[in-house]
Amino acid sequence: MHLDPETVQKIIKGALEEDIGTGDLTSQALIPENATGNGEILAKQAGILAGLSVAELVFRELDPQIKWHPLKQDGESILAGDVVVKFQGNLRAILAAERTALNLLQRMSGIASLTRQFVDAVQGCSVKILDTRKTAPGLRMLDKYAVRMGGGTNHRMGLHDAILVKENHIRAAGGIQKAVKSLLQQLPSSVRIEVEVCNQNEVDEALAAGANVLLLDNMSIQDMKEAVRKIHPNALVEASGGVRLENVRDVAATGVDFISVGALTHSVQALDFSLEITA
Numbered sequence: 001m002h003l004d005p006e007t008v009q010k011i012i013k014g015a016l017e018e019d020i021g022t023g024d025l026t027s028q029a030l031i032p033e034n035a036t037g038n039g040e041i042l043a044k045q046a047g048i049l050a051g052l053s054v055a056e057l058v059f060r061e062l063d064p065q066i067k068w069h070p071l072k073q074d075g076e077s078i079l080a081g082d083v084v085v086k087f088q089g090n091l092r093a094i095l096a097a098e099r100t101a102l103n104l105l106q107r108m109s110g111i112a113s114l115t116r117q118f119v120d121a122v123q124g125c126s127v128k129i130l131d132t133r134k135t136a137p138g139l140r141m142l143d144k145y146a147v148r149m150g151g152g153t154n155h156r157m158g159l160h161d162a163i164l165v166k167e168n169h170i171r172a173a174g175g176i177q178k179a180v181k182s183l184l185q186q187l188p189s190s191v192r193i194e195v196e197v198c199n200q201n202e203v204d205e206a207l208a209a210g211a212n213v214l215l216l217d218n219m220s221i222q223d224m225k226e227a228v229r230k231i232h233p234n235a236l237v238e239a240s241g242g243v244r245l246e247n248v249r250d251v252a253a254t255g256v257d258f259i260s261v262g263a264l265t266h267s268v269q270a271l272d273f274s275l276e277i278t279a
Contacts, residue, residue, distance in 0.1 A: 003053070007141050012058050014138070015100045024096045037091045038279040041105070043082045044272040048116045050074050050149035051108030052084055054142060058101040063093035075112070075149040084273070091277070098275050106270035107139070108146035113271055115150025115264050118248055122259070125252035129259055130155040130238070134266035143265045155260055163187070164215070165195045176202060180209035194238070203227045207234060216256070217241050224254040 041055070049072050059066050066089035072078055087094070118129045129152045135143040144154045156162035165179050173179035176195060183193050194213035195206040200223065206214050207230065214231055216224055218241035231237050238258040239251050251259055 003141060003145050008054060008057060011138065011142065012061055012100070015104070016058070016061060016097070019100050020096055024092065027092045027095045031091050031095070033092065035091045036089060037094065037277050038086065038088045039094055039275055039277045040083045040086045041102070042274050042276060043078045043084055044080055044274055046079045047109055047113030047271040048150050049076050049078050049084060049109055050112035050146040051105040051142065054108065055101040055105045058104065059087065059089065059094065059097045062097045063089040065089065066093070094277070102273055102275060104142065106273055107268055108142055108149070109271035109273070110268045111143055111146035111265055112150035114269070115147050115152040117245055118261055118264070119151040121245055121248050122252040125249070127252045127256060127259055128153045129261060131264050132260050132262040133158065134262040136265070147264055152264065163191060163193050165193065167196055167198070176205045177209045180206070180211055184210060199223070200226060203230055207231060211235055213238060215240055221250055221254060224251065224256060228255040
């Protein structure tokens with residue numbers, strides 16, 4: 001899942017329109033139209049940088065001629081006090097773009113930084129940290145890009161690109177067996193079928209039905225261990241629900257293949273940056 005330029009541009013245009021509206025009243029009153037200046041973006045916290053390339057596009061939307069000199073790259077570790085980019089351009093454009101650029105940069109870097117903490121917490125274990133669809137509406141591509149910059153792995157982008165049979169699907173279809181059987185009849189054999197299960201009976205049922213991946217939903221550590229023993233090597237195992245930094249290594253130690261963490265994107269704590277005009 002790469003950053004699609006057209007989608008990113010659409011996000012940026014909408015965000016700038018929301019913020020600027022009919023014009024930046026303060027800058028228009030105080031700054032001559034053709035005034036230029038220098039600026040820099042400064043990290044105020046340590047973490048993982050993500051979204052600098054997106055921030056550049058925000059500024060270029062208002063000043064296509066801006067001179068952009070990145071000192072750090074997306075995916076790099078940064079420290080408080082690090083200057084991540086220096087730039088020169090139209091002052092009105094810089095000030096009009098500032099908040100939108102920082103909002104996206106701060107959110108994305110917060111996601112990347114938290115993801116890196118989860119990845120580091122399971123270092124040495126044979127498991128991948130996954131994101132979920134619990135993203136900010138309209139920002140999914142940016143949120144998932146930030147997860148990758150933090151060392152995580154993207155789950156499905158949306159409902160359109162992977163099969164995941166959840167509890168409500170199972171109820172609507174009349175049970176796990178019926179749901180999986182129906183999918184097997186309709187889909188090519190190359191399509192992976194993932195089924196959410198909540199207890200050992202459902203594990204047995206999903207395995208018997210032919211599921212390729214079982215998602216263990218909110219199971220205890222002991223139940224996860226038992227489920228993994230049943231499932232491997234016939235299918236892959238994903239753990240989900242209630243995963244925190246404090247317990248993620250215990251979850252990894254059960255032998256699951258994937259751990260999905262909704263908090264990576266639904267409970268973001270922004271990484272703090274500031275923009276300073278330097279001359």
